[in-house]
Amino acid sequence: MKKFALGITAAVLLTGGVSAQNITEQNVARTQEIIAGVLEAYGGAERLASLNSIVIEHQTTATAVGQSRAPGPPWDRNNNQGQDAIQFDDSIFVTGTSGTGGGFEFDNTTIINAEQSYQLNHRAGTATPISQADFNTASGPFIRVTPALLVRQLNLRANTARYLGDAEVDGRSHAVISFVMQTGPAISLYFDQESYRLNKSERVLPGFGLIEYRFYDYDNIAGIPFNQRFELLVNGDTNLERRNTSTQVNSDITALTQVPESLSRLAAIDPDPLTTQKLGEGVYLIGGSGTYAMFIEMDDYVIAVGGAAGIPQRISELRKVIATKPIRYGVMTHHHSDHVLGVPAYAAEGATVIASNAHASVVRAAATGDVELKLETVETRRVLEDADRRVEIIDIGPTAHTEHLLVTYLPAEGLLFEADHFTMPRNGVVPPAVSSTRSFAGALARHQLEIKTLVSAHSPLTGTPQDLQTALDKPVVR
Ligand SMILES: [Zn+2]
Missing domain, CATH: 2.50.20.10 (Lipoprotein localisation LolA/LolB/LppX)
Structure with missing residues (x-):
């Protein structure tokens, strides 16, 4: 009985003690x-x-x-x-x-x-x-x-x-x-x-x-x-x-x-939802919120171009227009951290990632996950071709932005995809060119590419060589 009473006393004491010792109360104090x-x-x-x-x-x-x-x-x-x-x-x-x-x-x-x-x-x-x-x-x-x-x-x-x-x-x-x-x-x-x-x-x-x-x-x-x-x-x-x-x-x-x-x-810029645009027969620009990838349909496979954010969602959207053909290649424009995010997604598709030779180690490091990366590197130019289409992947670097830059060029369509050098603003009003735009224009001229449409990794709007010229000609206000 005495023992029991002691027990109660101890319990009461302990209870009092617990409230002072409680870790949350102690932390708050x-x-x-x-x-x-x-x-x-x-x-x-x-x-x-x-x-x-x-x-x-x-x-x-x-x-x-x-x-x-x-x-x-x-x-x-x-x-x-x-x-x-x-x-x-x-x-x-x-x-x-x-x-x-x-x-x-x-x-x-x-x-x-x-x-x-x-x-x-x-x-x-x-x-x-x-x-x-x-x-x-x-x-x-x-x-x-x-x-x-x-x-x-x-x-x-x-x-x-x-x-x-x-x-x-x-x-x-x-x-x-x-x-x-x-x-x-x-x-x-x-x-x-x-x-x-x-x-x-x-x-x-x-x-x-x-x-x-x-x-x-x-x-x-x-x-x-x-x-x-x-x-x-x-x-x-x-x-x-x-x-x-x-x-x-x-x-x-x-x-x-x-x-x-x-x-x-200028006019206000509205939110930018995920959209799929057909740029030409079998050529799609898919993206939103400032990042876009281009998909090119070949006879029995698809070439994906660009590795910026959201590639898994863009591939899901692609499947609504090209249901079954496998993505055989994923082209990385350059090594910047925001442009190799798509590497794991392309690897998971079983695609071969194509990158500049100089960017191989960055691309390998970007490959997370269990799938082994298939990597093919480009020294100057890589051509992918079948009966109906020719796709040229060309290193047009150096530019003011990067030492190596892979652009994807469709000669028959006069269409070129690039990242970070010439981005059409969503309200369509082209600002004065920056150094990277100038060096990009110089590289296009050096490579004598005949271009009708400029596609960018950061805009849903495509541009023309006239738009690029407008940027080059526009004076800097301040
Ligand atoms: Zn960049």
């Missing part, structure tokens, strides 16, 4: 404790709540991992400069960048302001309305590289926050808190245990890997610490280095939302 310290370090909850607008000017060096002219390191490094502005009470976000990289020159601004949202192309002198602007999606990347805004978000979404543990960063102990923003996977924030400053954050993007953000050189602006330097690492490799040259807090940003009178206003 520790999370709240850290967030309280962080809020104080970032000027206090009140000051952060009254943080309504921020304008940051920056200079950035991007390392073009998997996006350089050569298929391997050392990667090309590209410079750009820009300005980001956010205003929370009206859900306004404005981001502008100008610079060069990958054979492109650019000077663009995106204005997210409800019904008054625009994409500005200052080089072309055009303003295109954005039909479905989303403040949270558009501003997320800026918030993720701005510690004060991450802390503000963390405070607003503290109910999603969890303490993950402690970790060393640069020899100092940090408390790690994870929370969930409106969009994207959970983000882990590393706060210095003494200063409570955010020195590092991390996310895992499925299919992409570990994205790491490092924040350096804090300066106090309007009572809030702002980093003056930032670095982005992808799977441990430096991808982006940025220096913030100016940070303004709670200034009026409405002037930045105005579309300059000098720009010509």
Whole structure:
């Protein structure tokens, strides 16, 4: 009996103990404790709540991992400069960048302001309305590289926050808190245990890997610490280095939302659903959301051209127009990471992947899954021919975008498929040519290809040599 009574006492004590020891309660208490310290370090909850607008000017060096002219390191490094502005009470976000990289020159601004949202192309002198602007999606990347805004978000979404543990960063102990923003996977924030400053954050993007953000050189602006330097690492490799040259807090940003009178206003660009277009007898362009593949029907097989995103869905669509002929070849235009995504899909079809000789190792690395890759490489030209059709796969490189570029040319039809050099905008208004477009035009002339139709991996609209000439002739506005 006594033993039983003791048992009850012990149980009561234990129950009391369990509530204090419960891992979730402990975690919530520790999370709240850290967030309280962080809020104080970032000027206090009140000051952060009254943080309504921020304008940051920056200079950035991007390392073009998997996006350089050569298929391997050392990667090309590209410079750009820009300005980001956010205003929370009206859900306004404005981001502008100008610079060069990958054979492109650019000077663009995106204005997210409800019904008054625009994409500005200052080089072309055009303003295109954005039909479905989303403040949270558009501003997320800026918030993720701005510690004060991450802390503000963390405070607003503290109910999603969890303490993950402690970790060393640069020899100092940090408390790690994870929370969930409106969009994207959970983000882990590393706060210095003494200063409570955010020195590092991390996310895992499925299919992409570990994205790491490092924040350096804090300066106090309007009572809030702002980093003056930032670095982005992808799977441990430096991808982006940025220096913030100016940070303004709670200034009026409405002037930045105005579309300059000098720009010509184009028609809005609508969403781009998955479609199948017949370009000629047995030639189909299938795609949507900015990526397209071309399929060519031969007597007893199909040639697929292009390896950008969504190849499995494009093959499913192909089966509605060509039900049974096997895909015997899948042609990779070039080695860039966004253009070898289709390799596993073609391998799974039992197709032979055709790529530039120089891109063989990148294409092999892109082949995931159990099926063994059949790879055929092209030195200068490969011809596929039967009684009814001739298809030429030609390396027209080098261009300003890549050292080797396989175009697929149908001489009888005068049709040529390429990626990343001449993309018809969906509103049909051709902007001034960039370096990659110029070098592409030069390569077409060198190879003396007779072309009627230019098909691109990034547009549902085909172009003509006249369109290409229009781009070459068009002056750069700014
Ligand atoms: Zn490319």
